[in-house]
Amino acid sequence: MINFKEIISKLISKKIEINEEELYTYIETPKDTKNGDYAFPCFCLAKELKKAPPVIANEIKEKIEQDIEQIEEIEKVEISGGYLNFYINKETLVTEVLNEIAKNEEYGKSNIGKGKNIVIDYSAPNIAKPFHIGHLRSTVIGAALYNIYKILGYNVIGINHLGDYGTQFGKLIEGYKLWGNEYDIEKDPINELTKIYVRINNLCKEDENVLNVCRDNFKKLEDGDKYCTEVWEKFRNLSLQEFKKVYDLLESKFDSWNGEAFYSDKMPEVIEILEKTGKLQESQGAKIIDLEEQGINTPCIIEKSNGSTTYATRDLAAILYRARNYDFDKALYVTSYEQLLHFKQIFEVAKLLGLDEKYTKGLEHVSFGMVLLPTGKMSTREGNVIKLEDLLNESIQRAKEIIEQKNPNLEDKEEVAKKVGIGAIIFNDLANSRVKDEIFDWDTILNFQGETGPYIQYTYVRTKSVLEKAGYMPEEKDINPEKLIDEYSLQILKLIYNFKDVLVQVTEKNEPSILSRYLIDLAKAYSSFYNENKIICEDKQMQDARIYLTYATGKVLRSGANLLGIKMPNKM
Numbered sequence: 001m002i003n004f005k006e007i008i009s010k011l012i013s014k015k016i017e018i019n020e021e022e023l024y025t026y027i028e029t030p031k032d033t034k035n036g037d038y039a040f041p042c043f044c045l046a047k048e049l050k051k052a053p054p055v056i057a058n059e060i061k062e063k064i065e066q067d068i069e070q071i072e073e074i075e076k077v078e079i080s081g082g083y084l085n086f087y088i089n090k091e092t093l094v095t096e097v098l099n100e101i102a103k104n105e106e107y108g109k110s111n112i113g114k115g116k117n118i119v120i121d122y123s124a125p126n127i128a129k130p131f132h133i134g135h136l137r138s139t140v141i142g143a144a145l146y147n148i149y150k151i152l153g154y155n156v157i158g159i160n161h162l163g164d165y166g167t168q169f170g171k172l173i174e175g176y177k178l179w180g181n182e183y184d185i186e187k188d189p190i191n192e193l194t195k196i197y198v199r200i201n202n203l204c205k206e207d208e209n210v211l212n213v214c215r216d217n218f219k220k221l222e223d224g225d226k227y228c229t230e231v232w233e234k235f236r237n238l239s240l241q242e243f244k245k246v247y248d249l250l251e252s253k254f255d256s257w258n259g260e261a262f263y264s265d266k267m268p269e270v271i272e273i274l275e276k277t278g279k280l281q282e283s284q285g286a287k288i289i290d291l292e293e294q295g296i297n298t299p300c301i302i303e304k305s306n307g308s309t310t311y312a313t314r315d316l317a318a319i320l321y322r323a324r325n326y327d328f329d330k331a332l333y334v335t336s337y338e339q340l341l342h343f344k345q346i347f348e349v350a351k352l353l354g355l356d357e358k359y360t361k362g363l364e365h366v367s368f369g370m371v372l373l374p375t376g377k378m379s380t381r382e383g384n385v386i387k388l389e390d391l392l393n394e395s396i397q398r399a400k401e402i403i404e405q406k407n408p409n410l411e412d413k414e415e416v417a418k419k420v421g422i423g424a425i426i427f428n429d430l431a432n433s434r435v436k437d438e439i440f441d442w443d444t445i446l447n448f449q450g451e452t453g454p455y456i457q458y459t460y461v462r463t464k465s466v467l468e469k470a471g472y473m474p475e476e477k478d479i480n481p482e483k484l485i486d487e488y489s490l491q492i493l494k495l496i497y498n499f500k501d502v503l504v505q506v507t508e509k510n511e512p513s514i515l516s517r518y519l520i521d522l523a524k525a526y527s528s529f530y531n532e533n534k535i536i537c538e539d540k541q542m543q544d545a546r547i548y549l550t551y552a553t554g555k556v557l558r559s560g561a562n563l564l565g566i567k568m569p570n571k572m
Contacts, residue, residue: 001100001497004088007073008038012084015063018045029498033487036078036085037093037494043082053082060084090490094481097493101552102476106151107559108499113154113507119322120146120156122334123252126163127239127259128172128193131246133386133440134336137368140429140565142334143252144512145366147563148503157326161318162259164236166311168197170218173231174210175200189238190387219308222264236261242389249392249422250565263317267309270316270353274302277352289349300345315346316353323359330362332510337367337435366510369437371429386440396421398446399454406448407572416569420454421446423566427453430512430564431520451520453566456557459523461572463554466535466547473551474544483545488529492549495522496556503563512564519560526553 005027013020028039042056049056057079068074075087101107122142125131146158175196176185183192204211221228240257247253271287274280280287285305291298301310322328333343343365351360400417403410410416428445429438431452448454467473484493495518502518505511535546558568 001500002073002092002096004073004086005038007071008040008086011064011067011071011074012040012060014067015060016045016049018048030085033491035080035083037088038086039080040084040086041082042084046082054079057082057084090485091481093490093493093497094479094484097496098476098479098481098548098552101496101555107555108503108563109151109153110500111153112504113149113152116154116329117326118149118154118156119159119326119328119331120149120334121159121161121318121332122146123254124161124163124259124335125243126168128169128190128197128235129163129239130190130194131243131388133371133388133391136388136391136425137336137371137429137434137438138334139250139252140426141366141368141434141512142332143250143565144430144515144563145332145334145506145510147565148506148512148515151563152503152507154507157256157328158254159256159258159322160254162236162257162261164232165221165260165264165314167215167218167308169221169232169235170214170216171200171204172197172235173217173221173228174214176231185234185238189235190242193235193239215304215306215308219306222308232261246389246392249389249418250426251567252565258318260311260314263314263321264309266317266321267313270313270320271302273353274349279352289345289352291345291348294348296341296344296348298341298345300349302349312342312346312349315342316349319346319350319359319363320353320355323355328359328362330364331359332364332366334366334368337369340365340367343367364510366434368434372437372439392422392425395425395446398442399424402446402448403572410571412571416572419567419569420457420572423453423457423561425453426565427456427516430516432516433513434511453561454572456519456523456561457566457568458572459526460554460557460561460568461570462530463526463550463557464570466530466550467554470536470543470547472547474548476548479545479548480541483539483542484549486533488525488532489546489549491525492522492529492553495525496552499556499560515560515564519557519564522553522557522560526550526557 005024008027009020009024012018013023023040026041026044028041030036030039042053042060045056046053061077061079061084064077068077073089073092075089077087078085120142123135123139125135142158146156150156172193179196179199183196185192200210200214204214217228221232271280274289279289280302281290283299286301287303288299288301291300300312302313303309319331322331335343347360347363347365350363396417399421400413403413403417403420424445432438444450445452446454448458484490499518502515506514529549533546535543535550537543537546561568
């Protein structure tokens with residue numbers, strides 16, 4: 001596809017002798033279409049050229065005007081303050097977009113990431129605890145990034161780094177030893193194990209001796225104690241059976257299920273490497289790395305005073321393993337911003353593991369805000385959590401009730417309700433910047449009119465309905481570009497043209513909400529086009545063009561939604 005920004009940056013760089021790639025990064029898309037299709041802010045050159053931006057804009061315009069007459073992709077250039085506003089040839093845009101839509105089955109696919117490996121560590125619920133609403137964010141943000149990196153040609157490895165190790169298992173083992181016969185964990189594993197966990201946790205608060213026994217249990221587990229290992233394996237297997245019910249609903253898939261326990265035999269090497277650096281210090285019986293020189297006031301604990309390892313040790317072992325086995329260019333950790341300090345610590349300590357700088361530079365914490373209930377934060381210890389399976393099923397049920405009211409004769413109501421209910425939850429999570437906290441509100445999530453998942457699905461269904469009503473599909477080569485240069489058609493075409501660029505922006509910032517906002521904009525643009533234009537009309541060329549544009553819109557909405565993990569119904 002023609003790259004209009006590239007044409008503009010080449011044109012300017014020839015005249016002012018500034019690096020073309022640098023100029024490319026400055027080119028913007030104006031919010032108001034009156035200011036052109038692309039704008040170059042001359043402010044970025046003011047310091048270097050020691051001139052006012054409007055003066056620079058005038059000088060560049062004078063230098064490039066003759067060349068523009070020879071470039072058919074650009075119609076004209078105008079000055080607005082310190083900006084150069086470029087207007088592209090409308091018919092060229094129409095032809096380019098429709099041609100791309102016709103020849104690409106998977107619109108947006110590219111080889112930008114060819115030869116690069118991306119490891120994404122996401123979801124990672126804790127074994128023997130409820131898979132609750134708080135885990136949703138990591139699961140859906142990670143899955144969206146996985147899909148988007150993949151469509152751009154990266155080799156992606158999705159890892160579910162299960163929380164299947166740590167002191168909490170020492171607690172659970174002790175609770176099971178004390179009261180296991182009072183609970184039916186085979187029948188209802190997660191709920192029953194949660195009850196044991198809350199009960200033993202309360203006892204640990206009251207009696208420090210019990211807490212010490214729990215810590216010893218975890219040390220025994222690390223040392224391969226037969227009883228502790230058998231009980232732990234039972235907890236893990238029962239938990240995974242329950243988790244997979246949620247993953248099946250979300251259609252989540254992972255390339256690796258290696259959790260913390262997988263690294264239990266790989267931690268001695270980490271400790272040995274760190275000891276050789278001379279940076280591993282003893283502090284109150286524990287082994288730590290002091291990070292004050294790196295501006296981190298809290299030391300990283302590598303080994304506890306009783307000899308057991310920590311969450312940090314396991315993450316360091318995982319970095320070592322992933323660098324060796326996946327040769328990653330980026331390793332993304334999709335977890336809550338509450339773990340900010342933890343990742344600052346381990347990314348610094350990882351520099352001591354003797355790895356190539358490529359790996360330590362590729363480590364990135366993709367943090368996100370909390371999901372909050374109207375009453376505040378959730379806690380497994382306090383027992384006030386919303387199970388994700390219950391939440392997803394409730395959303396499906398609520399979607400079904402809305403469908404019953406709006407379209408009681410709809411076929412496959414169950415399947416449509418599932419797509420709408422789960423799509424609504426996923427979109428709500430990905431609609432805003434990931435760093436913001438999210439308060440869960442049913443009225444917003446399942447609104448078919450607001451900026452929601454159901455609204456995007458409804459717009460897609462509308463495109464399918466138009467195509468069904470038309471009863472035929474014109475070929476792209478037969479479309480007259482002149483029929484699609486009105487304001488409403490061009491708004492859609494510009495958005496479709498920018499789709500691949502939007503996907504690249506997502507990976508640059510690891511921010512799926514960029515795609516979510518784009519899909520809302522595209523759905524709104526199609527609604528305006530639909531309301532202002534008669535699609536089935538007397539002018540056959542006009543009808544063909546509008547039908548094809550409708551098809552193109554539906555194709556991009558579907559592709560974008562699928563990348564976010566949202567499935568599109570054909571009817572609603």
